[in-house]
Amino acid sequence: MDRDCRTRRASILPRFTATFELESHDMKRTVRLTLAGAALLGALGAYAAYPEKTISYIIAFGPGGESDISARLQEPFFQKYAKQTVAIQYKAGAGGATTWSQLNNMPADGYTIVGTNLPHIVLQPLEKDVGYETADIANVYWFHYTPDALMVPADSPYKSVKDLVADAKKKPGQITFSGSGTNSANHLAQQRFDKLAGIKTTYVPFKGTGASNTALLGKQVSGSWGYTTVQMQLGDKARCLAVAMDKRHPAIPDCPTFKELGFDLVGGAYRGIAVPKATPDDVKKQLSELIGKINKDPEFIKKMQENGFAMIDIGLKEMPKFMAEQCKAYTQIATEMGIKKRDPRCQ
Structure with missing residues (x-):
């Protein structure tokens, strides 16, 4: 008896629903159909491929630097893994702060990414x-x-760090x-090297x-604080006096580390997006995964290392811990x- 009732009730319900929809007011029917369509589009949108068009890749510095070189090396791999191109743009100013302070006013759809x-x-x-906090x-x-690298022009009178330090002590602030x-x-x-060496130089x-x-x-300056990548770019036009690494860089083995010379200086710059x-x-996740694929491509790694870069892989999952560590370390320094x-907001 109960089973028969359940069977009849189940067979009646679809007919009732259909009858209700057909006999309802046109406006109500339209609303129901529209809502169903919106739900369908929403479901499809959640699984839409990313990216579906060109990505605007903004560099917070001028052309020619490491951020630019990195983006140029990444560019063909966006095409390889996402079947899309990137449009690289430059918005230099205030050491990157001009762009980073405007970041959260940019379109938040995944098609505007910024080098950081x-x-x-x-x-x-x-x-x-500076118009933004780290947490922003x-x-x-x-x-x-x-890694940081101390360089001078190839014909500089400074043949070594020892030469430079000796002259800097004679001419405070003039180098x-x-x-x-x-x-x-x-x-x-x-700043750190001046303190370690007991000298005073001028940073421009x-x-x-x-x-x-x-x-x-x-030769507008006596030398430059750049990176291992800069020495690779400039070649015999510049002389590398020391690198801020634990061990010598394999691409420039003739350049000693600061540690070898008695200065506990290890550091450099991280770059990301x-x-x-x-x-x-979900878009942040897809973008992070896309950059991860590019970063693990053997061909891309080879190109990066040949240009003096050192690879790291910090994605969304590792980001909170990594940023907490960096905030603590740099705040102390x-x-x-x-x-x-x-006392800004760091996280």
């Missing part, structure tokens, strides 16, 4: 109000690291060094490594160097 740098995004807000930057991936922006890894290296910030290199080759914070989580003037 450490220690810049920690050090800049520590010193002053939604990093989705850190993909390489470049000048170019670097890629204020409160960048280059600036931090110069430029809008990116490209401009810093031009100043070095044009960020998006506006309002970017949907900034405090020791007298750079820290504020």
